[in-house]
Amino acid sequence: MVRPYFTLSAPDSCRDEGFLIYKNKLLTETAKIQSHLIPVLKTVSDPEIPVLSVLDLGVIREAIEENGIVKIKLTPTYSGCPAMDVIADDLKAAFSEISKKAEVELVLSPAWSTDWISEEGLQKMEEYGIARPLSESHDKDVLLGEKKMVKCPQCGSTNTHLVSQFGSTACKALFKCDDCQETFDYFKCLK
Amino acid sequence: MKNLNLYNYILTIADNSLILAQRLGELCGHGPNLETDIALTNISLDLLGQTRSYYQYAAKISGEDKTEDDIAFLRIEREYKNCLLVEQPNTHFGHVIGRQFLFDSYHLMLMEKLQDSPDETLAAIAKKGIKEVSYHKRFSSDWVKRLGDGTEESNAKMQEAIDDLWHYTDELFFMTEAEKVLAEDGIGVDISTFKKKYYEEVSEILKEATLSVPENKYFAKGGKEGVHTEYMGYIMADLQYMQRTYPNMTW
Numbered sequence: 001m002v003r004p005y006f007t008l009s010a011p012d013s014c015r016d017e018g019f020l021i022y023k024n025k026l027l028t029e030t031a032k033i034q035s036h037l038i039p040v041l042k043t044v045s046d047p048e049i050p051v052l053s054v055l056d057l058g059v060i061r062e063a064i065e066e067n068g069i070v071k072i073k074l075t076p077t078y079s080g081c082p083a084m085d086v087i088a089d090d091l092k093a094a095f096s097e098i099s100k101k102a103e104v105e106l107v108l109s110p111a112w113s114t115d116w117i118s119e120e121g122l123q124k125m126e127e128y129g130i131a132r133p134l135s136e137s138h139d140k141d142v143l144l145g146e147k148k149m150v151k152c153p154q155c156g157s158t159n160t161h162l163v164s165q166f167g168s169t170a171c172k173a174l175f176k177c178d179d180c181q182e183t184f185d186y187f188k189c190l191k
Numbered sequence: 192m193k194n195l196n197l198y199n200y201i202l203t204i205a206d207n208s209l210i211l212a213q214r215l216g217e218l219c220g221h222g223p224n225l226e227t228d229i230a231l232t233n234i235s236l237d238l239l240g241q242t243r244s245y246y247q248y249a250a251k252i253s254g255e256d257k258t259e260d261d262i263a264f265l266r267i268e269r270e271y272k273n274c275l276l277v278e279q280p281n282t283h284f285g286h287v288i289g290r291q292f293l294f295d296s297y298h299l300m301l302m303e304k305l306q307d308s309p310d311e312t313l314a315a316i317a318k319k320g321i322k323e324v325s326y327h328k329r330f331s332s333d334w335v336k337r338l339g340d341g342t343e344e345s346n347a348k349m350q351e352a353i354d355d356l357w358h359y360t361d362e363l364f365f366m367t368e369a370e371k372v373l374a375e376d377g378i379g380v381d382i383s384t385f386k387k388k389y390y391e392e393v394s395e396i397l398k399e400a401t402l403s404v405p406e407n408k409y410f411a412k413g414g415k416e417g418v419h420t421e422y423m424g425y426i427m428a429d430l431q432y433m434q435r436t437y438p439n440m441t442w
Contacts, residue, residue: 167233
């Protein structure tokens with residue numbers, strides 16, 4: 001039996017032969033995820049940003065059950081991200097809890113982009129204390145220290161400055177708020 | 192081995208990333224300040240990630256029973272194909288930045304060409320790598336300018352590093368047998384095509400940093416054919432210690 005794919009506000013044009021194909025907000029890339037696998041996928045989170053599930057992060061490119069085996073295609077945020085090995089193990093563990101075997105394949109192309117983080121994911125990230133990625137051109141300006149645009153996740157002020165282009169993980173830069181004096185992580189724009 | 196040229200070609204690119212990652216990894220906890228310490232080890236991590244993708248691919252096409260770890264840890268020194276530049280030591284921060292800057296400039300140009308390779312895996316690694324390497328280059332060239340155009344002492348040290356490392360730059364464009372064959376096949380990159388652009392771009396940034404562009408005519412080479420500087424043996428000792436002492440150990 002072919003099960004339907006997961007959808008998140010996918011327009012009708014994305015419907016194809018009874019499949020719903022989830023498209024990201026910019027409709028540039030698709031992820032094929034069967035909807036009955038969603039509840040399990042939702043329980044697996046990024047070990048570095050535990051409030052984000054792998055679905056929020058947009059790293060699951062495909063999840064399809066075939067002959068009782070869940071085949072997952074996972075894409076890394078950064079090439080060396082150590083979280084990827086952990087995520088792959090966590091996915092297998094999560095499916096084994098419901099007595100399903102999962103196979104995880106790492107795919108590099110198309111390369112992951114911060115555009116693939118869901119809006120819900122961005123909100124959770126901010127609540128967690130990590131500033132969300134700005135647009136590509138604004139990102140360049142703030143990382144060169146030329147403009148103050150990153151919003152402090154603690155107090156909301158944009159009176160912030162770059163402390164370090166590299167932060168606690170490959171995907172983040174370190175900022176400081178000049179109003180509330182808190183340092184915080186900024187999730188770098190990657191396109 | 193079938194695919195020997197492709198296998199060697201992958202290692203020619205990948206070994207640069209591995210050895211530079213190892214050099215930068217030595218700075219973990221020893222960077223001049225917290226921010227640069229984190230930055231350098233982040234760069235190391237990106238390079239190591241790229242290395243893994245290359246080695247996994249090389250292991251797959253080798254047709255032999257190899258893993259990425261075998262390729263990383265169980266070769267002898269003469270089998271590593273990295274250029275001499277990346278194995279140079281972390282003498283002082285000027286050398287760390289100089290080495291990074293001279294390599295990043297080359298690395299980015301290489302990735303920009305490799306992303307068009309008809310070999311899907313190489314193209315995918317390059318596309319992913321470009322995003323990371325351009326960030327590395329931004330970091331290293333910023334520091335070259337900051338140190339070069341900084342105090343008298345920082346300028347002198349940055350100049351010293353560039354002078355020391357300059358004669359390893361020509362080797363970046365030395366083409367090994369595998370590179371020649373793959374470039375002819377259209378799968379690999381003909382690196383000679385961006386040599387001129389490389390020196391122009393690097394010189395421009397050095398000038399902006401108020402540093403002088405070295406004019407020496409003597410260039411060292413050999414690393415890409417397995418003939419390394421005396422530093423390589425020590426890197427090997429650090430890198431391979433665990434696998435040699437406890438064969439097949441895993442975390």
